[in-house]
Structures are given as C-alpha cells and as structure tokens.
Amino acid sequence: MSTRTNKRGKKRIKEMHFIDTCVFLESLIKKKSYQKADCERYLTRINKIYRGVISIPVLGEYMETALEKEYTDSLDVFEFLFEFVKTAKVRIISVKSSTLEIFHEIENIDSKIEFMDGLHLACAIENNIKTFVTIDHDLLGNQKIEEEFKIKIRHPKELF
Numbered sequence: 001m002s003t004r005t006n007k008r009g010k011k012r013i014k015e016m017h018f019i020d021t022c023v024f025l026e027s028l029i030k031k032k033s034y035q036k037a038d039c040e041r042y043l044t045r046i047n048k049i050y051r052g053v054i055s056i057p058v059l060g061e062y063m064e065t066a067l068e069k070e071y072t073d074s075l076d077v078f079e080f081l082f083e084f085v086k087t088a089k090v091r092i093i094s095v096k097s098s099t100l101e102i103f104h105e106i107e108n109i110d111s112k113i114e115f116m117d118g119l120h121l122a123c124a125i126e127n128n129i130k131t132f133v134t135i136d137h138d139l140l141g142n143q144k145i146e147e148e149f150k151i152k153i154r155h156p157k158e159l160f
Contacts, residue, residue, distance in 0.1 A: 016051045018124035019043075019090075020134035021061045021116070023156060024081065028066060035135050042133065042156030043084070050131075050159070052090040055123040059092070061116050095119070099126045102149075109144050125149045133159065 026039040046052040059081070066077040084090065103122040106113060113121070117136055124132045131152045134140065139153050146153055 014051045017131045018129045021058045038157040047088040056094045
C-alpha cells in the first residue's frame with residue numbers, strides 16, 4: 001500500500017477500494033438524486049483519501065451501459081472515464097483464471113447476485129482488495145459474502 005503525509009506530517013496509508021460500475025454510472029445520470037451526489041462526492045476522494053481500482057469487466061460494462069442508456073447529453077463518456085482513471089491514478093486489473101473459481105464460490109453462496117456483479121466482486125477478492133464500493137442492493141449488507149471472503153461491501157456514503 002502507498003503512504004501519504006497528512007497536514008500534521010504523519011504518514012497515512014491510503015486504503016484500496018474496488019469501484020463498481022454503478023458508482024460511475026450513477027454519477028453520470030442527468031437527474032439529481034441522493035445517490036448521484038453520494039457517488040460524485042466519493043469519486044472526488046479517489047487518490048486523495050482512497051486508492052481506486054477497477055477491472056477490465058467494469059470498463060466494458062460502463063461503456064456498454066453508458067452508451068446504451070445515453071447517460072449524458074454532451075459529456076463524452078469515453079473521455080469522462082479516461083480522464084478519471086488518468087487523473088485519479090486508478091489501477092486497472094484483469095480477470096485471471098482463478099477469478100472464475102471465486103466467482104463460482106460467490107454464486108454458490110448467493111445465487112441472486114447478477115453475473116457482472118459477481119465477476120466484479122471476484123476480481124476484487126482475487127486482488128486482495130478489502131473494500132468493494134457499490135450502490136447495488138443485492139451486494140450491500142451481504143454478510144455471508146463479506147464473512148466468507150473477508151471483504152467489506154460499502155455504499156459510497158459510508159466512506160465520507
């Protein structure tokens with residue numbers, strides 16, 4: 001983990017967070033909502049307080065959904081994510097063969113978790129990331145998953 005010096009000159013470790021696709025997409029929606037504000041506020045903390053991590057499947061789901069649902073009028077969705085990843089120094093991880101084994105374990109614990117959500121979560125677990133940030137209600141509060149894989153699943157507003 002990287003360290004950072006705070007205002008008092010003490011070094012502080014930046015916690016690594018896996019950012020789920022829905023956090024990015026919620027920040028792009030046209031209408032105002034409490035979740036939009038929570039997601040935007042959380043994203044401003046990446047590379048300041050937290051280190052951000054996303055996976056190749058997050059990138060793909062983001063692009064597919066953002067383009068399909070026309071989340072923005074004038075904002076170029078490609079440019080938004082590219083700039084965010086570059087500016088916030090977000091780490092991008094890929095799927096490994098062992099990620100699929102973890103995915104199947106997740107599926108056995110809770111079969112209602114959607115495929116892409118399970119895949120994102122498996123990527124985070126495979127890479128030893130301790131906090132998974134999402135607004136997905138099927139994942140939030142899932143104590144079985146959290147206990148089994150020693151991962152915290154948190155809503156962005158819990159991280160202010």
